[in-house]
Amino acid sequence: MSNKWHQFNLPDTIRIQSTPGKGRECIATQTIPANTTLLTVLPYVTGIFDNNKKRLCAVCVCTHPTKCFSLHCASCDQVYFCSAACRDAYTQDHRDSGCCDILRKLASLKKVDRHCKSVAKLVVMIYWQRRTRPDPLVDALESHYDHWPADVKLDWHRVRQFLWQQFRAADWLRPDETDTDIMHLASKIESNSFGLYLERRADVVAGRALYLPASMFNHDCDNNCEVEQWTEEDLEDEQVSIPSHDLGHPTDPPQPMATMYPSVFTQPRGKNRQMFIKTTRDVQANEPLTISYIDTQLPVATRRQLLAQDYYFACTCLRCAMESATLAKSKKQKSKKK
Numbered sequence: 552m553s554n555k556w557h558q559f560n561l562p563d564t565i566r567i568q569s570t571p572g573k574g575r576e577c578i579a580t581q582t583i584p585a586n587t588t589l590l591t592v593l594p595y596v597t598g599i600f601d602n603n604k605k606r607l608c609a610v611c612v613c614t615h616p617t618k619c620f621s622l623h624c625a626s627c628d629q630v631y632f633c634s635a636a637c638r639d640a641y642t643q644d645h646r647d648s649g650c651c652d653i654l655r656k657l658a659s660l661k662k663v664d665r666h667c668k669s670v671a672k673l674v675v676m677i678y679w680q681r682r683t684r685p686d687p688l689v690d691a692l693e694s695h696y697d698h699w700p701a702d703v704k705l706d707w708h709r710v711r712q713f714l715w716q717q718f719r720a721a722d723w724l725r726p727d728e729t730d731t732d733i734m735h736l737a738s739k740i741e742s743n744s745f746g747l748y749l750e751r752r753a754d755v756v757a758g759r760a761l762y763l764p765a766s767m768f769n770h771d772c773d774n775n776c777e778v779e780q781w782t783e784e785d786l787e788d789e790q791v792s793i794p795s796h797d798l799g800h801p802t803d804p805p806q807p808m809a810t811m812y813p814s815v816f817t818q819p820r821g822k823n824r825q826m827f828i829k830t831t832r833d834v835q836a837n838e839p840l841t842i843s844y845i846d847t848q849l850p851v852a853t854r855r856q857l858l859a860q861d862y863y864f865a866c867t868c869l870r871c872a873m874e875s876a877t878l879a880k881s882k883k884q885k886s887k888k889k
């Protein structure tokens with residue numbers, strides 16, 4: 552086993568194995584019962600989507616319970632904070648404003664695909680962060696850049712040029728680094744990051760984050776593990792109850808109390824967005840440990856299409872193989888009948 556895989560800091564219950572057609576995958580080293588938490592990971596880097604940047608704290612990644620945070624980084628205006636403590640943690644880390652300059656320019660870049668912009672935000676943060684907190688695991692992540700179709704590469708053209716120029720001017724590049732390396736990082740982010748959901752709104756993806764050790768978990772349409780995220784605690788402690796008629800017209804009939812939250816909290820609302828990976832059923836020793844990247848309730852053709860289109864791979868799981876074979880057989884029988 553390569554030494555670099557040990558750097559993923561996985562627990563003793565997991566080893567990494569390289570499997571043809573699947574790359575590296577996590578394997579159970581022993582029998583693991585259902586509902587066992589295998590990993591608890593903090594994000595290496597998080598990027599909140601522009602349309603939710605006021606709703607999620609850029610440091611602890613908690614969600615404002617009802618509206619928007621007002622504290623923000625005055626230098627770039629791209630990141631918002633739940634509390635002065637989170638703002639101070641961020642600005643202390645970003646005292647050198649190079650990151651803010653690039654984030655601000657990126658936000659105002661015109662005629663750029665929104666998805667590219669949101670991935671590029673993480674690229675900037677990783678390049679900035681690696682100057683003080685490099686992590687060799689970022690280099691070890693899998694990239695599918697070489698498989699990107701020409702139209703996707705074209706969508707990226709402007710952002711690619713922008714990042715290359717900015718990183719060069721800021722002196723952030725390693726001596727032999729090229730603009731293709733920047734694109735490989737963009738692809739690694741696409742293939743290895745996890746969606747950040749609004750707390751209590753599991754249907755709204757509000758950003759994405761890299762949880763490095765979790766990036767070693769492959770997809771399976773019959774997965775035996777699941778991912779959970781968690782942040783907030785004591786959410787209710789700062790809510791203020793206001794009689795609703797204070798908010799409405801004085802002649803309105805009396806209403807029950809309404810709950811309000813301040814736009815700046817006295818304490819950080821969370822302890823970063825932790826990710827848990829836990830088993831959903833009993834797993835045998837030497838069995839691959841897998842999660843699902845997509846909705847596994849979908850029919851096989853749709854699942855395979857989504858995985859190819861969004862993740863650039865043809866799923867080699869047993870369920871796909873069996874359902875694809877059944878589908879092919881029934882199509883053959885139908886065409887014979889005709």
Ligand SMILES: C[S@@+](CC[C@H](N)C(=O)[O-])C[C@H]1O[C@@H](n2cnc3c(N)ncnc32)[C@H](O)[C@@H]1O
Nearest residue numbers: 573574575693742766767768769770864866867
């Ligand atoms: C998050 S990474 C998982 C770790 C990866 N295998 C590696 O070696 O770095 C996701 C990548 O793993 C591969 N992969 C994951 N699940 C797969 C599956 N069911 N079939 C084939 N390849 C898979 C794909 O290349 C995918 O882009």
